[in-house]
Amino acid sequence: MPSPDAALAPREQSRRLAMIGGSLGNLVEWYDWFVYASFALYFAGNFFPNDNPTAQLMNTAGIFAVGFLMRPVGGWLLGRAADRHGRKSALTLTVTLMSAAALLIALAPTYGQAGYLGAGVLLVARLLQGLSIGGEYAASATYLTEAADRNKRGLGSSYQYVSMTAGQLLGLGMLIVMQRTLTTEQISTWGWRVPFLLGAVFAVVVFWLRRRLHETEAFAEQQRADAGRQAGAGERGTMKALWEHRREALLVIALTLGGTLAYYTYTTYLTKYLIGSAGMHKNTATLVSFTALTLYACLQPLFGMLSDRVGRRPLLIGFGVGCAVGTYPIMTALGGVTSFWPALGLSVLALTIVSGYTSISAVVKAELFPTRVRALGVALPYAIANALFGGTAEYVALWFKDGGHETYFFWYVSGCALISLVAYVLMPDTRAAAMSRREAEDDDRGVRGPDRRPLPLDAADAADAADTSGAAGAAGTAGTAGTA
Secondary structure, X not given: OOOHHHHHHHHHHHHHHXXXXXXXXXXXXXXXXXXXXXXXXXXXXXXXXXXXXXXXXXXXXXXXXXXXXXXXXXXXXXXXXXXXXXXXXXXXXXXXXXXXXXXXXXXXXXXXXXXXXXXXXXXXXXXXXXXXXXXXXHHHHHHHHHHOOHHHHHHHHHHHHHHHHHHHHHHHHHHHXXXXXXXXXXXXXXXXXXXXXXXXXXXXXXXXXXXOOOOOHHHHHXXXXXXXXXXXXXXXXXXXXXXXXXXHHXXXXXXXXXXXXXXXXXXXXXXXXXXXXXXXOHHHHHHHHHHHHHHHHHHHHHHHHHHHHHOOHHHXXXXXXXXXXXXXXXXXXXXXXXXXXXXXXXXXHHHHHHHHHHOOHHHHHHOOOOHHHHXXXXXXXXXXXXXXXXXXXXXHHHHHHHOOOOHHHHHHHHHHHHHHHHHHHHOOOXXXXXXXXXXXXXXXXXXXXXXXOOOOEOHHHHHHHHHOOOOOOOOOEOOOHHHO
């Protein structure tokens, strides 16, 4: 008779493969997304008149922000697809869209070749990227959270930002290599196209990898439950179902706005700030960002594991307090440094504070919703907050700078963090959430991790459970600890 450890081995192996497959795909998605910001300093002059360098950056930053406007649309369309047809199919679709967008940017004509046509192609590509990323965040957050062991969900979901950051590091690494092998003129004229071409190729490889992923247990349970329910799959991923969880959706917006603004301030905008405001050399500023992000990626699993022990709220509250109080002094100090080590120390300090949000961002949101609307519940409200605050961070910062009031942006970041802090203090801790019927049944039998409490089912799933008592696959549970 096989031992319990032998019986658990296939499940553990499947979870590891899910973590690897989901994370690699996420890495390439975010590489394509962030490489735009990494190389904007070099290709900005190719698509707009070159009489005002700040105006060029504002135009490219504006197109960067427009990509965020498509994220709510992508969140709705692809979040719905993930809830109706599975996490795997949505993940495959997002990487297909991203590959097409990267290819468009790589082949876009310059202002000298076709006037504003090149900027138009750039805009279309960013819209496609926004559509893709809008669904990617929710699909990967849901997939990684559902695929992880219950007592290690914080750790498992932390790999979302590890892979996101790895994608950005890959883009920055590409930039560092080019800065050391090509002249500035060569990068500005043709070298910037290379990372986008590689991004399109990477995406094709990931498409093949994602086709080989297995669906999550929670979604498979939901499918089996819907097969015996009158309404069936028609309820999954609908706005009507999301409306039933509107309180959780509003909570996602509130807890996201401060975190996403801080994240983009200290990642995509940091290099430009060090160059444009601190007067640092491009190569040094890029190296600061690369090193700081490498250390930041290493912090995510540590913070994720900590949340599995102490809960999600303490980390979120720590971020909210640190960001609200620390943004102005950190950014002011960064504006006065010109050498590598002081800039690196301040950047790492800022990103350590931000880790209290980013390391558990995915798991907190996923734990708020039942299986049948989890991807849409994560995707749409997150994408709205991200479009309004994260996507506009760089543009708002440059707008304040252009108006001679650069420090106003620091107070803006602190104020948004303060709003999110109120949400963190008032929200329940979601660590105890049961993500599937099997986990809820474990709760009922007393088979649960430390400090786990059984949670009530979503109303529709509870009715289904009553009608199909004893059936093998029942619906997912509501993931809100506050309703316990």
